[in-house]
Amino acid sequence: MATRHQLLDAAAQLIAEVGWGRVTTRAVAERAGLPHGAVSYHFHGKQELLTEAAMATVEAMFPLDQLRSVTKLTDLIPLFQASISTPPDPETIDPVSSGVLAEAMRECGRNPELRGRITELLRAYRSLVTDLVHAEQGRGVVERGPDATDLATLLIAAGDGLLLHALLDPQLPIAGAAEVLLALVHT
Amino acid sequence: MATRHQLLDAAAQLIAEVGWGRVTTRAVAERAGLPHGAVSYHFHGKQELLTEAAMATVEAMFPLDQLRSVTKLTDLIPLFQASISTPPDPETIDPVSSGVLAEAMRECGRNPELRGRITELLRAYRSLVTDLVHAEQGRGVVERGPDATDLATLLIAAGDGLLLHALLDPQLPIAGAAEVLLALVHT
Amino acid sequence: MATRHQLLDAAAQLIAEVGWGRVTTRAVAERAGLPHGAVSYHFHGKQELLTEAAMATVEAMFPLDQLRSVTKLTDLIPLFQASISTPPDPETIDPVSSGVLAEAMRECGRNPELRGRITELLRAYRSLVTDLVHAEQGRGVVERGPDATDLATLLIAAGDGLLLHALLDPQLPIAGAAEVLLALVHT
Amino acid sequence: MATRHQLLDAAAQLIAEVGWGRVTTRAVAERAGLPHGAVSYHFHGKQELLTEAAMATVEAMFPLDQLRSVTKLTDLIPLFQASISTPPDPETIDPVSSGVLAEAMRECGRNPELRGRITELLRAYRSLVTDLVHAEQGRGVVERGPDATDLATLLIAAGDGLLLHALLDPQLPIAGAAEVLLALVHT
DNA sequence: TATGAATGAGTTTTCATTCAT
DNA sequence: GATGAATGAAAACTCATTCAT
Missing domain, CATH: 1.10.357 (Tetracycline Repressor; domain 2)
Structure with a gap:
């Protein structure tokens, strides 16, 4: 799913930019150019989104x-x-x-x-x-x-x-x- | 000023425990056993409190x-x-x-x-x-x-x-x- | 948007009653019979709410x-x-x-x-x-x-x-x- | 008392500048170049200070x-x-x-x-x-x-x-x- | 399937007042 | 008489989550 991927990308960028604890779901959706509801729809919650985004990035490293x-x-x-x-x-x-x-x-x-x-x-x-x-x-x-x-x-x-x-x-x-x-x- | 020092100590602990972006002034005051207003009275804002706390800790290292x-x-x-x-x-x-x-x-x-x-x-x-x-x-x-x-x-x-x-x-x-x-x- | 309108009405009433500088977003929400979060959701901040409310009233005059x-x-x-x-x-x-x-x-x-x-x-x-x-x-x-x-x-x-x-x-x-x-x- | 007068002057200035409801006792003391405690010492409370300041100004008009x-x-x-x-x-x-x-x-x-x-x-x-x-x-x-x-x-x-x-x-x-x-x- | 309006808990900050010195 | 440290109530604002559509 492209949507999911876009969200993960946006989340990784924001983790690096503002720090894990200050990433907001709204900001992720906005950065990805997607509606806010998409976050809750594709992930179980913020924690899951950030964990998946971080793991995808680290695994690539x-x-x-x-x-x-x-x-x-x-x-x-x-x-x-x-x-x-x-x-x-x-x-x-x-x-x-x-x-x-x-x-x-x-x-x-x-x-x-x-x-x-x-x-x-x-x-x-x-x-x-x-x-x-x-x-x-x-x-x-x-x-x-x-x-x-x-x-x-x-x-x-x-x-x-x-x-x-x-x-x-x-x-x-x-x-x-x-x-x-x-x-x-x-x- | 003992109060100020207690707040710096509590803030350093919490930075390490929960992460910079998730430290709350309320938690710092509570950890220090001081009223919440003490934070705003002794520091210009959360940013200043955390920066001072971090620098004191790092300088000691x-x-x-x-x-x-x-x-x-x-x-x-x-x-x-x-x-x-x-x-x-x-x-x-x-x-x-x-x-x-x-x-x-x-x-x-x-x-x-x-x-x-x-x-x-x-x-x-x-x-x-x-x-x-x-x-x-x-x-x-x-x-x-x-x-x-x-x-x-x-x-x-x-x-x-x-x-x-x-x-x-x-x-x-x-x-x-x-x-x-x-x-x-x-x- | 009925919600937005209700907030504007309540804000105008309170501006007249308690004075611009003492209107609180909480009081506006309460007067409108809406939850407090509604204010921040529909307006960028208190300033915007009061400005819009005042302009709507004055334009009607x-x-x-x-x-x-x-x-x-x-x-x-x-x-x-x-x-x-x-x-x-x-x-x-x-x-x-x-x-x-x-x-x-x-x-x-x-x-x-x-x-x-x-x-x-x-x-x-x-x-x-x-x-x-x-x-x-x-x-x-x-x-x-x-x-x-x-x-x-x-x-x-x-x-x-x-x-x-x-x-x-x-x-x-x-x-x-x-x-x-x-x-x-x-x- | 010169102190009292200085406070009234400062209060009148601030009423005009920021609006009655947004004058703070700290700001009045600061504007008057006096310690914050002076306000509580010379007036019974903020209300009294502002009322006296306003009346002195209006009576002069x-x-x-x-x-x-x-x-x-x-x-x-x-x-x-x-x-x-x-x-x-x-x-x-x-x-x-x-x-x-x-x-x-x-x-x-x-x-x-x-x-x-x-x-x-x-x-x-x-x-x-x-x-x-x-x-x-x-x-x-x-x-x-x-x-x-x-x-x-x-x-x-x-x-x-x-x-x-x-x-x-x-x-x-x-x-x-x-x-x-x-x-x-x-x- | 997808959206975004709505909610309310929680956060930072401000500030009048109190009170020990 | 005078000061300013201290307090806590209340303010504005943020935001994850829920849910009707």
Whole structure:
């Protein structure tokens, strides 16, 4: 249903713009160019609308299917970058997806449904990266000292942290920091 | 003014608990055990109350004065840990301070006053850590390859990222990841 | 929309009764026998509600359409009387319409929207009366000495002034004064 | 007491500026450059403060003592003009005194104390003008046809009406209309 | 299936008044 | 005599949800 999709899109934009707790159903309908009644008609309530919108956005940021075919740690970068950048320029961070991610991570503590789905997704992602690190350590490309799980946790957390800081201070150059991390990790 | 302080405390707790956009002045007053009118009397409005509460909390997390006396990179860890952990157990992350930090970082995009104060604080912190990294590189304790600014940016972002993930999934062991980061950085 | 109309009616009554600045949306809703939310639903805010209510009342007091068919100055009297009196008795001044007029004239200084609409209406009315005076002077029915514009201004201002005084002191006999004015004007 | 006087002055200004119903005690104290507590200390409540302020202003507009020495109707004009104009330019209408008069006349309907004092003042004024008209009619200066009381009522009401219209539309030339009235009245 | 008018609970803010100092 | 911190009642406004059409 196109209507449903338009509402989810509008809701994701507004979560990023005004913050989860201040999104109103009226604003979502208006942004989507749809009548206000459409929200209640397609979703059980505001909570459901926002949860679905956030999950759709976050899932697009961690495309597990595509990640499964990655074999080199450095190949993660372009994939992740593509999912958080605005199409024409891969250097610009898309404020909607990164904003929704940050909002959703905070919202987890209050919304069990969302929490379950987000942590499940992140665990799958962490496990995938752990396997990747393990393989690269086996090949001698990545430092063998650190535990693969800890390293994967670090890589993901550092990525999110850089994202958050870039969102806060757009002038902050984070590309250098990301490269430093990869250089440190590789032998 | 004890009243003002009680309101700031209650507001910080609620920002972490329910999220910036859903804190109500009524709830703040109730939590502080004060009449509702006290909020309007002591603050110009909700925005001011929340901004002051968030800044007081975040400033306590980055105690620049104490940081100036630090000379070794590893000495940062206990200081940071102390500022974000609940007093009895330094291993537990205080959900209030870390929650407020996460909320404030998101709120920056909509609140210029907050944005100015937070970015100023983080820039001072980043500059301080950069100097520390530089000194440690001179002493040969830290890898000389990476640019000191990028390394400092990475360290802070990784710290915040780990904090955020720990907040999201309390069972996630982040201590190991933090140690891995330091081990990679040191020669 | 019957609801909207009921609110406008109730608002006009309350403007006259308690004064513009002390009308509350709650009281308007209650007077109209409607829920409180109806006010915000049908109007953008209190200001808009009161402005619309006042304009509807004042426009009914100066029925320009009907005035255009008037040819004799004395025919103005019954028309004006009809628009400000309570239906059964044409001698009694309706406290609502005259009260709203007085309140609206005062409010103009603080409400540019209202000011524009009221002054436009009064200018149209003044111009219409000026034409009428001019015609009557040509016919020799009205004193030819005074300037038609000044005379029209005087007639209207005197009418409003008598209205205001009658409102203040209901026992004051103003009918005699009104007749005196017309007698002086006519040759 | 100078303090009391300063409060009355400030209150009169604010009545004219924001309207009777929207004057706040805080604003009065601030305008007077006095502490907020001074209001409660010098007056029994807001109602008393505003009533006293309005009466002091209105009484200054109708200086009965000076009026008693007037013998010619035309001598009323400069006296009235002086009491409602701003000192340097007798042509400009003082928005404070005329605004307070208009507000007070409307407020009478809700404030019995004020109503008593205002109607008493206006009746005294009307009686004085009636006597004046009677004398002038005896001297043959004023048209003998109309009843003196009705003529006095008309004169006062027309004056107030012109004042009100000038307040509403400052560009409206009312001097001509006033002269026309006097010309009509005189033989 | 789809709409938008209607509702009322809940939010922020204002403010006269009280009262301890 | 004088002050201003404190209070709570009441105001305007927002908004998710319901429901008749």
